[in-house]
Amino acid sequence: MSRNRRSNANRVAGGIALLGLILAFTTGSGGLNVPIFFVALAFASLVGSLGTPNRASILGGMHAFVWLLMVAAFITTGTAHVFFFGIIASLLLGLFGRALFAQRMQNNPPMRNRPTTPYYQPSNKVPEEPPYRGYEQGYRPSASQPAEPPPPSDQYEQPQAQYPQQMPPQQ
Numbered sequence: 001m002s003r004n005r006r007s008n009a010n011r012v013a014g015g016i017a018l019l020g021l022i023l024a025f026t027t028g029s030g031g032l033n034v035p036i037f038f039v040a041l042a043f044a045s046l047v048g049s050l051g052t053p054n055r056a057s058i059l060g061g062m063h064a065f066v067w068l069l070m071v072a073a074f075i076t077t078g079t080a081h082v083f084f085f086g087i088i089a090s091l092l093l094g095l096f097g098r099a100l101f102a103q104r105m106q107n108n109p110p111m112r113n114r115p116t117t118p119y120y121q122p123s124n125k126v127p128e129e130p131p132y133r134g135y136e137q138g139y140r141p142s143a144s145q146p147a148e149p150p151p152p153s154d155q156y157e158q159p160q161a162q163y164p165q166q167m168p169p170q171q
Contacts, residue, residue: 009051016044035072042068055101062093 020040024033042065049061070086 007051009048013044013048013051016040016047020044032076035076038068038072038075042066042072058101059093059097062097063090066090066093 017040020037020043023040024037027036045061045064045068049058049064052058066089067086070082070089073082073085074080
């Protein structure tokens with residue numbers, strides 16, 4: 001169930017990012033195309049992180065949401081005072097994030113007793129080894145090996161390229 005929820009959230013987040021990119025190119029007049037794209041990325045990161053059951057991922061998505069909105073606001077206004085709001089919002093998320101997740105996890109506890117799948121149990125059969133043949137019995141080549149090496153061919157005796165002969169210097 002959670003895998004399906006996560007993949008659906010990822011699809012929605014990807015759609016939001018693509019929609020933001022399209023809106024940034026089509027309606028972004030007056031230098032607003034980059035802030036429109038950053039706002040879309042902020043919402044995509046928030047939606048994508050909410051699809052995961054991991055608390056740290058959700059908190060990271062919330063931080064990304066805040067900071068992407070702060071970057072969009074900075075590009076729009078041009079003042080660095082906007083980043084102070086981002087710092088305050090990040091501090092508040094860090095302080096109250098655990099309480100927020102404690103309430104969420106009480107309503108939606110994680111599965112503790114998952115059905116276990118049996119592990120692969122290899123058979124205890126030991127593969128048979130070929131019988132030992134001592135050195136005194138001699139070497140017998142297998143059927144896949146040729147009994148004799150192929151006869152050497154003369155194709156490599158001649159040089160492959162013919163170079164012009166140089167005449168010695170004459171006096």
